[in-house]
Amino acid sequence: MNEALIRHKLGRLDKAGAKPRVLDLFAGCGGLSLGFEAAGFDIRGAVEFDPQAAQSHGINFHGGAPEHCDAIDITSTSPEQLCQKLKLDSVEDAFDIIVGGPPCQAFARVGRSKLREIEAHPEAFIRDPRAQLYKKYLEYVDAFRPLAVLMENVPDILNHGGQNIAEETCEVLQDKGYVCGYTLLNSAYFGVPQMRERMFLVAYRKEVADEVVFPAPTHWVDLPSGYESSRSVATKTLRSLFNEAHCYVEPTVAKTSLPAAVTAKEALNDLAPIYARELLANGEIKRGARRFVAPVRYSRRKPSSYALLMRSWQGHEAPEDGVRDHVIRYLPRDYELFARMNPGDQYPQAYEHAVEMFQERLQAEREKGQKISEKSAKYKALWDSIVPPYDASKFPNKWRKMWADQPARTLMAHLGKDGYSHIHYDSNQARTISVREAARLQSFPDGFQFSGTMNPAFRQIGNAVPPLLAKALAATMMQTLRASAFRGAPKVQGEVRDDSQAALSAV
Structure with a gap:
C-alpha cells in the first residue's frame, strides 16, 4: 500500500469531526453497521446479496436511497462498479474500514494450503463457488486499502475440519501489511440479553498499530456448560498446535464483580x-x-x-x-x-x-x-x-x-x-x-x-451480529485509529493535509 495514501487517511481522521468510513460486506440487515454507527463511524456503503436484508440496510442507514437498497452480488460486482453505484469518485480513498465476513464452508478440504493459494491458484477451487466469496473479499481489501478490517464468523472456524481458518486468514492479511488478531467473544458479556459466541478477527495496517486489542467484558454471567464445551471444541486446534496460532488473543475473563448480564x-x-x-x-x-x-x-x-x-x-x-x-x-x-x-x-x-x-x-x-x-x-x-x-x-x-x-x-x-x-x-x-x-x-x-414479512425478518435478525457487541468492538477500534491519527498528525501536517490530492495521485 502506498504510504501517502495511509498518511492521507490518517490525516483526514485527525481533523475535527471526521468519521472513519465503513464498508460492510455480507452486511445482512446491518448488525455490524449499527454498532459501528453508534461508535461514531460513517456507514458509507454495504454489499448484501439477499434483497430484503439489503433493503433493510438501505432503509436504516441511508434513508431508503435506491442505490443503497439494491441487493448486490459480490461475485459479479467489482470495487470500481460498487463505487460507481454508490456515486463515489475514488476507489482507493472511498473507505477506511471494511467489516463483514465471507462464508468459510468452502475451505474444509483445503488442508494447510494457506488460504492465500486461492489468490494465486483460483482454478483449484472453481468447483466450489463459496471459495470465490473469500477471493472477492480479499479483492475488495486490495482495492479499497482500508486502515482496518474486522471479520466475524462462528467459533468453529477455529477448528473447521481440523483447520484454523482464522489463523490462515491472518497469514493472508499479514502478507498484505496488516497486524492481526482474533478471539472468541460472548455477547452476554457486553450487555446483550443473549448468550451468543462468535469469532472476531481484527486487522490494522502496520502503520496504524503494532498489536490488536479486544474490548473487555462489561457484564458477567455463568455460561451454561454447553457454551464452554462448544468453545473447547472450537479451540481444540489451538491447544494442539498453539505454537502455530500466533494471532490468537485470549479473551479477557469476565469478573463476577461486573454487573449481571441482561436477562x-x-x-x-x-x-x-x-x-x-x-x-x-x-x-x-x-x-x-x-x-x-x-x-x-x-x-x-x-x-x-x-x-x-x-x-x-x-x-x-x-x-x-x-x-x-x-x-x-x-x-x-x-x-x-x-x-x-x-x-x-x-x-x-x-x-x-x-x-x-x-x-x-x-x-x-x-x-x-x-x-x-x-x-x-x-x-x-x-x-x-x-x-x-x-x-x-x-x-x-x-x-x-x-x-x-x-x-x-x-x-x-x-x-x-x-x-x-x-x-x-x-x-x-x-x-x-x-x-x-x-x-x-x-x-x-x-x-x-x-x-419483508415475518419469516424474512426473523431470518435477518438471527443472522445478524448483535449491535451492542459490534459497538464494543467498534469503540475499541475507534480508540486505536484516533490514537494513530493523533500520533501521525505532526508528520503529515503540511505534506498531506495541504496537498492531499497530489499525494493520492501517486497511488
Missing part, C-alpha cells in the same frame, strides 16, 4: 403482552404472512435500563405511536403445550407434556361417552391435534422455553422457519417470541426497521 425479562418485559390462546379463540390470529404496519403501545410495566436504551437509541428511536413488528407465529396446536412447559424445557420434555395432555383429553372424551379405540381415525386425529410429530430422540434441541432470569440462548437464522427455539418464558402468553422481541434479544433498537 430475557429485562429485555422484553415492557413490551405489550400477547396472549396467544385468547387471540386464537377470538379469531384474531390466522395463518399467513403478515406485514408490520400496525403500531403497538408499550405495556405499563416499568422499563429496565436496557429497555430504555432500546427505546432511545440515537438515530433509531422508537416511533411515538408504538413499536412495529410485535407479531407472532400462528401455531394453534402448540399454544396449550407452551403453557404447560417449564422454563428450560426442551423438546423431549415438551413431548412428554404433550403425551400427558393427549391422555387427559382422551380420558375426558371417553367420559363423555365417546368411543375412541386406539387404532381408530378419531384416536389418530386427536393425537395429531396435540402431540408434535418429531422424534424426541432425534430433535432434543429443537424446542426450548426461555428462562426469565437469564439471557436467552443463541438466536439462529432458523427463527425464519418456526421459532420453537425461543418460547416465551411467560406461560400465560404461551407462544414463541415476536419479531420485535427477537430484535430486542439481539440488541436491535425499537426504531430499527426490517424489510
